[in-house]
Amino acid sequence: MNLKDRFPAPLALLLLGASAYSHAATPIACNALLNQTIEGATITSAVLNVATATLPEHCEVLGSIGQHTGADGQSYAVKFHLRMPTSWSERFYYQGGGGLDGSVGGADAAQINQGYAVVSTDSGHDAATNISAVAGNAEFGFDPQARLDYGYDGPARVVQAAKAITRTYYRQKIRYAYFEGCSEGGREGLMFSQRYPDLFDGVIAGNPGIDLPKAAVAEAWDTQAFASAARSLTPFGFPDLATSFTAAELSAIGDAILKECDAKDGLVDGIISNPHACRFDPRTLGPQGSGLLSASQVTALRNVFDGARDSKGRALYAGWFWDPGIAAPGWRLWKIGPLFPGPGNTSLNTTLGGSALPFVFTTPPNSKTAGRPGYAGTVITTAGPAPSLPGLNDAFMPWLLSFNMDADAPKIYARSGIYSQSAMDFMGTSSTDYRRFRAGGSKLIVYSGQADPVFSSKYHIGWYRDLIDRTGGVRDTQQFARLFVVPGMNHCGGGYATSQFDAFSALVKWVEKGQGPSALIGTAPADTPWPGRTRPICAYPAQPRYTGHGSIEDAANFVCVAVRDDNDDDGDHNGNGPGHGNDNNNHQ
Incomplete structure (x- = not known):
């Protein structure tokens, strides 16, 4: 040509x-x-x-x-x-x-x-x-x-x-x-x-x-869990998720997690670098423990951190690590809100997730939920008074609260009529077939907040x-x-972390000079308990360990040590829910 x-x-x-x-x-x-x-x-x-x-x-x-x-x-x-x-x-x-x-x-x-x-x-x-x-x-x-x-x-x-x-x-x-x-x-x-x-x-x-559709199912699961611990209702008659835990309670939970698990990485420093060794039990803060939390709060935490499941106990998404970052504002904004003051629920789980799951990840979109105890099946009839800011005034709460983990969760795998691809077809990203990517010499860096x-x-x-x-x-x-x-x-x-790091420069060095990063150097920002602290963020499965010499605020005094990961409670992580395959590597 x-x-x-x-x-x-x-x-x-x-x-x-x-x-x-x-x-x-x-x-x-x-x-x-x-x-x-x-x-x-x-x-x-x-x-x-x-x-x-x-x-x-x-x-x-x-x-x-x-x-x-x-x-x-x-x-x-x-x-x-x-x-x-x-x-x-x-x-x-x-x-x-x-x-x-x-x-x-x-x-x-x-x-x-x-x-x-x-x-x-x-x-x-x-x-x-x-x-x-x-x-x-x-x-x-x-x-x-x-x-x-x-x-x-x-x-x-x-x-x-x-x-x-x-x-x-x-x-x-x-x-x-x-x-x-x-x-x-x-x-x-x-x-x-x-x-x-x-x-x-x-x-x-x-x-x-x-x-992502699985994570959206987990958002509905979390919404239902926290709703069970809400202390009051919104003006629209639905549980006010923001009242399920106060900021002081979340801070106390973070402190309790640190007390239980901080030393398991060999150093008490306000950071849990060995999360797989953490076996925190929120019941220690419940009525049979310190009494800080109510029974409903303990149940909500256990359900959320165990991960979304159907009525037979099969995992629909992964659970979560117990980490003191639970006390940081960014955790609250997603899980329970409020994202900003309003008369209803404004967490990101109930607004952003609350619109993505019914309209984008459910097939056909906005199909009627099957309902669950206390909440009959429903469809969404309005996004609220401001369509550009959907989910306000609890617009999506009836749908989320009536979402049935047995009957509705499988709809992320459904195809129907003009919708020839399911949400997991067009959004799934858990393929492990990297033969062409590797053969072409390309490099991938993934980072994740614990x-x-x-x-x-x-x-x-x-x-x-x-x-x-x-x-x-x-x-x-x-x-x-x-x-x-x-x-x-x-x-x-955000969170209580050495969250400022330069992954891009590391990627360029890897691609253009062949020098792959064994660690990224993270710096703690001003709004953490230890501003300016640096730590190596080690390439999995290695974890940072203090050498025993020098300041614990300096990454130079830490090394990355390979640690055997025997954790077996990650839930459904391989992209395949029960009876549903997902290998999306050949959609060229």
Whole structure:
């Protein structure tokens, strides 16, 4: 295929005048990209921006892919934002999304100041316009293609198009391509490494929502557990989750966990570095113990930390590590709220999770729940008074409280009518087939907060252990994939932890120089009990151990020691619920 076949006439003429992909070639005029269609992407804006205090001179491109009218009658498209600096390092960086996506993002990651072309995307729907009175900004869950775009198709098409635009603009090949994201962005990173193993040389998947529909089921489980311990009702008549535990009670629970488990890693320092050895029992704080907690509070904690289960006791998601990070604000905001003051429940489990599970992860979307004792089956009739902020005023609470773990949880595996792929089909990310990823020389860094309240680090460890088993051992697995668990850290940061670390520089060094990180050096931020403390965050299964000499505030006085992991209570971590397979590595 010649240039005239590949590119529209105006652009082809520009390219014919230069040596294609010449190392010394200068970029074409930015506005020459306007209105061009490249790799299925229509460029709607192309502007050369002068340097500012925060961004270098760069060509800023906006575009869209796959515009269509959805099954719900709304207009959908995969929109993207690409910035290409005039001084280019021949590197490409994908800035991962978050939550339900729906925002095109700023493509303004720090890497642009290092010469990277940077892209971001909304993953196929607009949270400001694809909304409804019933589903809020989870409305896209009613459109089969928008579901797939969110799960994998949209990001993949953006990478392919953005890479092609980048090559066209610079008239050079991309030397290295990187992905970085946390939460839903972390899930996207695993998705790329499994479904599209040739797209990136290096991937960082932070606190990834592995098999996110399962985590959403766990959010409903947690909501029901904490509802049983609520001390009062909201004005709408539902249990007020925020009253299930006070901040002082959570702090006392954190202290009790430390008292029981801190020394099990060989050093009393306010950090639990050997979580598998921790066997905390909340009953020690209940009526038969210290009396700090009521019987209903003890039961709620035991149910939550044991993990979501059906009526036969089969795990639907992993349990959670007992970690003092339970006392940090980030844990409370997800589990019980309030995220912000309001008349109803505003935890992220009941708002973000409360919209994702019924509309995006259940098939068909918003199907009637089967009900459970005290809560009859129901469908969602309103997202609340503000569709752009769904779940307020307890809009989703009836559905979450009536969600049945036997009858409703399997709907994340269901297919129905126009919904030919289940939620686990398009969102599942627990494949352990990394043959192509490894053969191509690509590298993967996964990090996880040990006190993450929404995506359990037990699930992350369980998946990684499965990867080790399939690969043939820790040493072989660490040739291409390494997991780092951060004690005390909540979701993507926060908590009582050395939560500030540079995973990206470590990834680049691994990809470009072949030097894989045995540890990341974490620093404790100002809002922790030990600001400025540093610790090695060791590559699993190693854990940090104090050498016995020097300050315990300095990472230099710790070493990473391989520790046998005999823990066997991680719950359902391998991507396969009872009777349901999930190996999504071949969806190319």
